[in-house]
Amino acid sequence: MGIPENFKLYADQVADTARWAARKGWAPATSTNYSVRLPPDAAPAICAITASGIDKDHLGSDSVIAIDGEGHPMNGNRLRPSAETPLHLMLYRRTHIGAVLHTHSIAGALLSRSAEATGYLAFSGWELLKGLEGIDRHDCEVRLPVFPNSQDMAWLSSHIEPRLPQADPCYGFLLAGHGLYVWGTNLADAKRHLEVFEYLLQCEREVRTHGYLAGA
Ligand SMILES: [Zn+2]
Structure with a gap:
């Protein structure tokens, strides 16, 4: 034991x-x-x-x-x-989760602040969406919830837990100005989900900064 x-x-x-x-x-x-x-x-x-x-x-x-x-x-x-252990434990109460990964990329920090008022970031039209469990097409919309940041981890986990989508697939969330949490049924799935979202965040950041470079 x-x-x-x-x-x-x-x-x-x-x-x-x-x-x-x-x-x-x-x-x-x-x-x-x-x-x-x-x-x-x-x-x-x-x-x-x-x-x-x-x-x-x-x-x-x-x-x-x-x-x-x-x-x-x-x-x-x-x-x-x-220090963020309470968030991991809150996620492990979702029984299908086998691994939780949390990063502090620049794209995640920037975009989470811009989307804090909306409460989510939406991704569609990207081939790499197919790296997410259960997604087999690019022309769908995947939403990544954005929650306010806090140093009170007990408050943060109790704020987030009831707000995570239960019906739709949910792979992760952003904390505003802070970073990205993702998970998967096992570590391989969680790593793939992390790569997908970090890639999508970087694409979204580039598009918002430079557009799609049409005519370039
Ligand atoms: Zn952190």
Whole structure:
């Protein structure tokens, strides 16, 4: 009971993902956090999550922590889980989610501020939308909810949880002026969803800055 014997496999996956996101330029100044769900027999441990304040460029599996449903670390070392752990735990209460990834890209920070009043960003017409689970065409509309930012993580998770779409597929959300959260049924799906949304955010930013370069 507690931390599974093969915990290092999960910790390696989380650490690899954190370094991958850092190489993409999505994790400046020790920001961002990443987690995968642990198997049911690991209870009361819920997930493996990156520790707070670690440079993601060099993050190793020894900086990944098992936490319980209250966010308490279970590894017995001095590391603290990410400050945004309550958001990860709120998402793991959605039973189909196997991994949660959170980035701080420039495109996400900029566009989330511009869309805060509207409450969402809409994407359509992009081939890469097909990278999202259940989407098989470009000519559809996918909405990414935008929520206000807060340093009160308990308030933030209780604000967001009832506002996430239940009927429509929902892959992630933006926090205004802050960054992007995405998830998937497993880590591979979550990474693909992250790449899709970061790509779409960059496209949207380019279009708003330069247009579609018609006639260029
Ligand atoms: Zn953050």
